[in-house]
Amino acid sequence: MGSSNNATTTKVITGDAGYVLEDVPHLTDYIHQLPTYPNQLQTNPAYSVVKQYFVNTDDSVAQKIVCHKSSPRGTHFRRAGPRQKVYFESDEVHACIVTCGGLCPGLNTVIREIVCGLSYMYDATRILGIDGGYRGFYSRNTIPLTPKVVNDIHKRGGTILGTSRGGHDTSKIVDSIQDRGINQVYIIGGDGTQKGASAIFEEIRRRGLKVAVAGIPKTIDNDIPVIDKSFGFDTAVEEAQRAINAAHVEAISIENGVGMVKLMGRYSGFIAMYATLASRDVDCCLIPESPFYLEGKGGLFEYIERCLKENGHMVIVIAEGAGQELLSQSLLAMGQDASGNKLLQDVGLWMSHRIRDHFARQKKIAINLKYIGQRLQICVCLFIFPFRFGLVTIDSKLS
Numbered sequence: 001m002g003s004s005n006n007a008t009t010t011k012v013i014t015g016d017a018g019y020v021l022e023d024v025p026h027l028t029d030y031i032h033q034l035p036t037y038p039n040q041l042q043t044n045p046a047y048s049v050v051k052q053y054f055v056n057t058d059d060s061v062a063q064k065i066v067c068h069k070s071s072p073r074g075t076h077f078r079r080a081g082p083r084q085k086v087y088f089e090s091d092e093v094h095a096c097i098v099t100c101g102g103l104c105p106g107l108n109t110v111i112r113e114i115v116c117g118l119s120y121m122y123d124a125t126r127i128l129g130i131d132g133g134y135r136g137f138y139s140r141n142t143i144p145l146t147p148k149v150v151n152d153i154h155k156r157g158g159t160i161l162g163t164s165r166g167g168h169d170t171s172k173i174v175d176s177i178q179d180r181g182i183n184q185v186y187i188i189g190g191d192g193t194q195k196g197a198s199a200i201f202e203e204i205r206r207r208g209l210k211v212a213v214a215g216i217p218k219t220i221d222n223d224i225p226v227i228d229k230s231f232g233f234d235t236a237v238e239e240a241q242r243a244i245n246a247a248h249v250e251a252i253s254i255e256n257g258v259g260m261v262k263l264m265g266r267y268s269g270f271i272a273m274y275a276t277l278a279s280r281d282v283d284c285c286l287i288p289e290s291p292f293y294l295e296g297k298g299g300l301f302e303y304i305e306r307c308l309k310e311n312g313h314m315v316i317v318i319a320e321g322a323g324q325e326l327l328s329q330s331l332l333a334m335g336q337d338a339s340g341n342k343l344l345q346d347v348g349l350w351m352s353h354r355i356r357d358h359f360a361r362q363k364k365i366a367i368n369l370k371y372i373g374q375r376l377q378i379c380v381c382l383f384i385f386p387f388r389f390g391l392v393t394i395d396s397k398l399s
């Protein structure tokens with residue numbers, strides 16, 4: 001097998017029949033002859049009885065499930081999970097957890113499982129919470145975390161650690177990690193957060209520190225191809241259906257009722273699509289991936305007219321990133337948030353006005369449109385997926 005390291009942290013390892021492993025960086029890349037220790041779970045009856053509990057060091061997961069017999073084996077990623085050998089002894093572990101970016105159901109459950117997993121499975125006793133996202137590393141006091149502290153947090157929404165956008169100062173963050181003697185950093189957040197995590201790891205590598213960095217992907221949108229499902233997505237879809245139900249009730253209760261629901265989804269429409277498919281009350285689902293237009297043949301207005309003539313009511317779901325290109329340039333100039341993300345217009349509200357105006361001008365059908373601009377009530381937590389996320393990450397980081 002050949003291997004190459006580029007300037008960033010991606011390690012690409014190639015093998016027979018076009019096998020490609022896009023690997024994650026590891027402490028051993030820059031600290032050679034790092035001692036290993038037997039994973040103590042091997043002697044724990046709860047885990048040792050489970051056949052194949054431990055992940056083989058060379059296990060990888062294929063990016064694409066479907067392949068042709070003559071096509072190359074394609075890109076693979078390293079499989080997460082517990083290894084037989086670990087690089088940290090229990091009493092050596094000094095971990096910290098930080099949450100960054102927007103909220104997502106299940107954040108507290110992930111925090112809880114990391115703390116309980118490290119404590120009960122690996123006997124770690126020093127775990128800190130970083131207050132208020134990345135900037136909390138250098139501007140706030142830390143929060144000591146124990147199983148007792150996190151016992152009930154999965155019943156609460158949001159993140160007990162707080163979160164923020166912006167404020168990523170790599171050098172100050174790594175200074176803080178170094179000064180506090182932290183050697184495992186668990187970072188929960190979206191794509192911006194993971195870019196930040198990568199920058200932190202690069203600085204740690206540059207300083208030659210024995211500090212493991214674990215990025216735990218948080219996307220309520222479920223838009224990461226490699227994982228089956230991201231935590232919070234199911235909750236979001238369930239909540240979305242409640243909004244759709246409300247819109248449906250509004251629509252069927254009045255002549256030519258149109259219920260319009262805006263759902264989360266800046267760049268991807270998975271929440272909108274799944275909620276639509278589950279509900280069966282939605283007549284039209286607009287998502288960022290699929291362009292559409294309003295006027296003329298095949299346009300949205302024509303479709304609304306047809307639905308109302310056929311059924312007397314209709315429900316429209318729109319993901320918040322859909323149709324942004326239809327808004328005028330002056331409306332689009334909304335600026336950026338502290339992390340540099342483009343701020344979006346309320347496309348649902350804009351669309352509601354356009355639909356009302358169109359039918360008022362046309363004078364053929366008197367529509368009654370109710371708009372539900374649903375910002376998810378992020379107070380519901382998931383149990384199953386966050387639980388698994390927490391554990392797999394700990395196991396992978398120790399090894």
Ligand SMILES: Nc1ncnc2c1ncn2[C@@H]1O[C@H](COP(=O)(O)OP(=O)(O)OP(=O)(O)O)[C@@H](O)[C@H]1O
Binds near residue numbers: 101165
């Ligand atoms: N390219 C980058 N390099 C370093 N840090 C970054 C980068 N992009 C974003 N960050 C930092 O990551 C944190 C979170 O980023 P951001 O606000 O974009 O949320 P996110 O992780 O993408 O989550 P969400 O999906 O909720 O938007 C911020 O503190 C931001 O400063």
Ligand SMILES: O=P(O)(O)OC[C@H]1O[C@](O)(CO)[C@@H](O)[C@@H]1O
Binds near residue numbers: 190221264265266320
């Ligand atoms: O309102 P905020 O904080 O910008 O974040 C909302 C957006 O974040 C995302 O979840 C992306 O992570 C979008 O789908 C969502 O619309």
